[in-house]
Amino acid sequence: AAGVIQSPRHLIKEKRETATLKCYPIPRHDTVYWYQQGPGQDPQFLISFYEKMQSDKGSIPDRFSAQQFSDYHSELNMSSLELGDSALYFCASRYGNQETQYFGPGTRLLVL
Amino acid sequence: GESVGLHLPTLSVQEGDNSIINCAYSNSASDYFIWYKQESGKGPQFIIDIRSNMDKRQGQRVTVLLNKTVKHLSLQIAATQPGDSAVYFCAETSNNNDMRFGAGTRLTVKP
Numbered sequence: 001a002a003g004v005i006q007s008p009r010h011l012i013k014e015k016r017e018t019a020t021l022k023c024y025p026i027p028r029h030d031t032v033y034w035y036q037q038g039p040g041q042d043p044q045f046l047i048s049f050y051e052k053m054q055s056d057k058g059s060i061p062d063r064f065s066a067q068q069f070s071d072y073h074s075e076l077n078m079s080s081l082e083l084g085d086s087a088l089y090f091c092a093s094r095y096g097n098q099e100t101q102y103f104g105p106g107t108r109l110l111v112l
Numbered sequence: 113g114e115s116v117g118l119h120l121p122t123l124s125v126q127e128g129d130n131s132i133i134n135c136a137y138s139n140s141a142s143d144y145f146i147w148y149k150q151e152s153g154k155g156p157q158f159i160i161d162i163r164s165n166m167d168k169r170q171g172q173r174v175t176v177l178l179n180k181t182v183k184h185l186s187l188q189i190a191a192t193q194p195g196d197s198a199v200y201f202c203a204e205t206s207n208n209n210d211m212r213f214g215a216g217t218r219l220t221v222k223p
Contacts, residue, residue, distance in 0.1 A: 043201070101146075101211060
């Protein structure tokens, strides 16, 4: 079965640079979530989208923005990167009223 | 604020034994709970879920128990295998809002 796809899988950036992470949800899933997971931490909710509209907002820094496109894929844009942004970034998707979120493999971001 | 958390950060069991991983939550409005398994370098993988109108749900080798009175959730893994070694997270949501994770428990299975 198709799963959530994230790209790139690994990304190395320097401080103050920008990064764009992409997420392709499971086909027919209309809701996308972004999470940040620091080393040894649990995933922290950043932001979510339903039918291309922002549906909920968590602990996403103002330096980050995200959107969901007409094909339901989503992009997380990160600017003025800081060392503390180094983390695993997960995307999860969900279909309709089903509550279960299915996670992608994550993007490992390293900011030097 | 309300939170979801786990009692123990690590758990070590012998292969073949049963494992029990615990989780406490404080949001009495939570109506849906999920256990995820996360292996190193991978995304959380759905294991089993339970709704607040149930107190027990069984899957293949796994059972989730929900005690709403004391706001406690547990994951039982029968006949634990080396492949079960991972970090396990409980997560909860209310009214289909964003999901909140508890701190994970690292399960290590000794051969």
